Amino acid sequence: MDFTLKNTASNSEARAGILKTDHGTIETPIFMPVGTAGSVKGIHVRDLKDDIEAQIILGNTYHLYLRPGTDIIEQAGGLHKFNGWDGPILTDSGGYQVFSLGDIRKLSEEGAKFQSHIDGSSHLFTPESVIDIQRKIGADIIMAFDECTPGDADFDYAKKSLALTQRWLDRCVNQMEKTSPLYSHHQSLFPIIQGGVYPALREEAARHVTSIPSDGYAIGGLSVGEPEKDMYAMIEVVNPILPKDKPRYLMGVGTPVNILQAIDRGVDMFDCVMPTRNGRNGMLFTRNGIINIRNKKWADDFSPVDPDGPSYVDLNYSKAFLRHLTISGEMLGAQIASQHNLAFYLWLVKEARRQILADTFKEWKEEMVVKLAQRL
Template sequence: MAKFPFDIHATEGKARTGVLRTPRGDIRTPAFMPVGTAGTVKGLYMDQVRQAGADIILGNTYHLMLRPGAERVKRMGGLHKFGGWDGPILTDSGGFQVWSLSKLRKMTEEGVEFQSHLDGSKHMLSPERSIEIQADLLGADISMQLDECTEFPSPYDAAAKSMELSLRWGQRSLAAFGERESQTLFAIVQGSTFPDLRKMSAEASVAEATAGGYGGFAIGGLAVGEGHDAMCETLDFTVPHLPVDRPRYLMGVGKPIDLVEAVARGVDMFDCVIPTRSGRHGQVWTDSGPYNIKRAEFAEDAAPLDAAIHCPASNDYSRAYVHHLIRSQEMLGSMILSWHNIAYFEDLMNRMRAAISEGRFDAFVATFRANLGEKTPT
């Protein structure tokens, strides 16, 4: 299996910056992956996503397999051609959406049988089918093993059983993935907030990688209600069990402070729907926290959304204008805010990369925390 070269250029404490090199282009780390749920980052053209600073986007296996159908995407030339994105794409396994969206799901050793949230049709997603969809039909550069997203909170025994099932599904995902020169597969470490389960999951996955398996490691089962502090604690006792020479990916996270704290703990890659989802609801992300453009105080505010971000959406439209668009339910308002938010998240990654390279990341984190003040989540 291909293990894309991962060059670590600088470190400060546990934080590191580098480049993950793929056949479709380099991914600068720490990296934020905008989420392309149905083959599109909602509200943005792909050239805007690229101009905002994204090196890689994420595609959702669950949504694409249901609509338009993974086989149809394959017939149209794969997800890169279908969606107009020529850079790297990472696809999730579909497991999280089955967990969170399906009307009815039944988990067995074979896989998960679920009912579509669109039309109620029944489907079976096994490790083998997930790999077929991601790697063969969508053509993802980075595929994810099928896992079970553990409920939170979860009793210890249930979390252990879930984690062990994900390990077995990981072995089957590896077998289905086989040998590929231009694609790779990431493991997903589970175990809820229990240190020994996370250690067991990580060590078992690393053993598979040592034997020629995984090209990277994801930390799953967070951002499911455990809270910021518990997330940080879980990273504290999970990341040390992952290889230093492979990328580490924290799935589904998160708010800017989550990204900063995770990078400080050695995480390299992230994805989250927050930038575009917030944009559709009038929320503008900045270093001092988010603000809601719908508020009356912005009705005659001539300032840009955020002059510090070098993006047309951030600089070329007044807060008053975007306030008007959002209050009028004009789609352009959501598009401008989504574009700004993606640009802000990518700019945050760029600033963290620079801070680590220049040996001032600790100071960057301290300043970032201070700017948030009492808004820092717990």
């Protein structure tokens, strides 16, 4: 993997770069559609490539491990062969999913014991097993196993949690060194920075991960219940410590405004289920603000969903028609809304990149965050 920084805005930390993997080149900043179970919900691979113009997608270790199982994926020749996506893939380690299980999981020095949300069966994730699972999945970028610290954790809990994540990271690195990719492409391990909303812990975490040579670094444990101002503050603590010549990945974030604010603070990579999940529930993101397509005001509005926005291929359906599909519970409504939102997110980071390269990002971003936060 190779990362080349092309430009940093003169009045911002916003960066434009090129990330090269064995499955293709990624232009940053980038948003990565989430394909939890190996597919982006409701979206064909051809549409991801041709209409949405995705450059990299995500899979999730926890979900793929439980179903269809890593043995099936390995028999297929890895996730790329299994799902038909021939571009880069990143896999989350499953740490966040284990965190979200609440009472049906238990953490120890060994790892995380949990019950499957599917059938209640018991399982154990260790740093070593999570690396082995991600080797079988075959993603280009794999994540270290961590504990996702709750957003409301007190300092003592966050400190103990970070120490556990750091010890687990050392074991992940050792397991990476002891094993090799199962397929014919390189896999890069990204450490995850935790530490809650405490600057001293975040600084310690950032310095620890940078002591380990890596192809990139992830910022985790944000957008998990803490105020937005704290999320931005933690990014500002971490990013000056991270190497300028490595990509920075903010995990699980977020709204269009969150993404632009994080780009302004030097983040390169993003993922979130929001475009597809909110789309399925009737929330649409546009250049002029947010639409709840279920509202009656759109029932006789025959204009396109985003008339002032980019021209999304085959997505110029009217608000009235999309509202009809959504209210009727038609699957096509959820598909159109998901595809629209993903296309919008990919347009947003592409336009941010263009503005960074032109050194006009800061002014453009200040105008956009006001528009994007509006409810239409």
